[in-house]
Structures are given as C-alpha cells and as structure tokens.
Amino acid sequence: MGISLRELEDSDLPIFWQQLTDSVLQQMAAVTRKYHYDRGHFDQHWTKVRSDPSVIVRTVLADGAVAGHAAVFGPPSEREVTYVVGRAHWGQGIATAALAELIKLEPARPLHADAAADNAGSLRVLEKCGFHRHRKEPVLRPGP
Incomplete structure (x- = not known):
C-alpha cells in the first residue's frame, strides 16, 4: 500500500x-472538542489551523485515497504531533x-504526543515512530 502526505485541499x-x-x-x-460535533466549529477550527504558519498539516493518502490527516503544532519548545486515520483504514500501518x-x-x-492510555493502536504507532513515554506522555527525543 502506498502511503503519502500532501498539502491539505478544500476537498479533504x-x-x-x-x-x-x-x-x-x-x-x-x-478526547473530543466542539468541532467534533458542530460543523460550524469544525469549519472555524480548520480555518484557524490553515492560517497558522507554525502548523504543519498534511492530508494522509493511502493508495491515493484520503485516509486522514496529520499535523505538528505548538510553540517551538513544545511541538506536538497529532494524527487521525479514518476507521476504514485502521490496522493497515497507515498511521x-x-x-x-x-x-x-x-x-x-523533542516532539510530544498524546494518546489515551487504553488506545493500544495509537500507543504502538507512537512507539514504532520512536516515541517513548516520558512522565505521562509519549515524547520523541533526539537519538544518541
């Protein structure tokens, strides 16, 4: 399966x-926010995300189909990653x-990440990508 990232498009x-x-x-x-339930808040959220030059946001493609999105955000000393992959694409190594x-x-x-303690799949994704638990949250630190 071909996995790639591209710039976000309105159609995503x-x-x-x-x-x-x-x-x-x-x-x-x-974890949910207002934008998970209300389309108006969703649109406002994405307008804000897309207008912030410090945010890196990409659409995740699996064999050319939109599978989700991934982003890096936050101040320079506390950069955090986030990703969402639609349920139809779970368990395929896409995340x-x-x-x-x-x-x-x-x-x-370092880069930081948050994952629910019982979300074994997401915790495994973070581990495979080099994140290690530091205090309560997964953190990617520079290698030796």
Whole structure:
C-alpha cells in the first residue's frame, strides 16, 4: 500500500468531518472538542489551523485515497504531533507510515504526543515512530 502526505485541499475537509464525527473514532481517541460535533466549529477550527504558519498539516493518502490527516503544532519548545486515520483504514500501518513521514518535516525535538492510555493502536504507532513515554506522555527525543 502506498502511503503519502500532501498539502491539505478544500476537498479533504468533508472527509475529515466524516472521520471526526465517527463515534467509534471519538471513543478511541478519548478526547473530543466542539468541532467534533458542530460543523460550524469544525469549519472555524480548520480555518484557524490553515492560517497558522507554525502548523504543519498534511492530508494522509493511502493508495491515493484520503485516509486522514496529520499535523505538528505548538510553540517551538513544545511541538506536538497529532494524527487521525479514518476507521476504514485502521490496522493497515497507515498511521505509522504517515507519522514517520510527518516527523521528517519537523526538525524540532523533542516532539510530544498524546494518546489515551487504553488506545493500544495509537500507543504502538507512537512507539514504532520512536516515541517513548516520558512522565505521562509519549515524547520523541533526539537519538544518541
């Protein structure tokens, strides 16, 4: 399966909306915001994300189809990664491949990530991409 990242396009947003409103995905992520339930807030959120030059956001493609999105955000000393892969694409290594590509775009270290303690899949993705638990959260630190 070919996994790649590309710049976000307007046509990606309806797919992201569908993914973020999936109740199973919401439960797995264990965190929701207003933009997970309200399309107006969703549109405002993405307008803000897309207008912030410090945010790196990419659409995740699996064999050319939109599978989700991945981003790096936050101040220089506290950069954090986030990713969402639609449920139809779970268990195929897409999140791992996408995150591995995303972290190549961000030179800052450490990088931080958040994952629900019972989200074994996401914790495994982070581990495969070099993140280690530091206190309570997974962190990617520079290698030796």
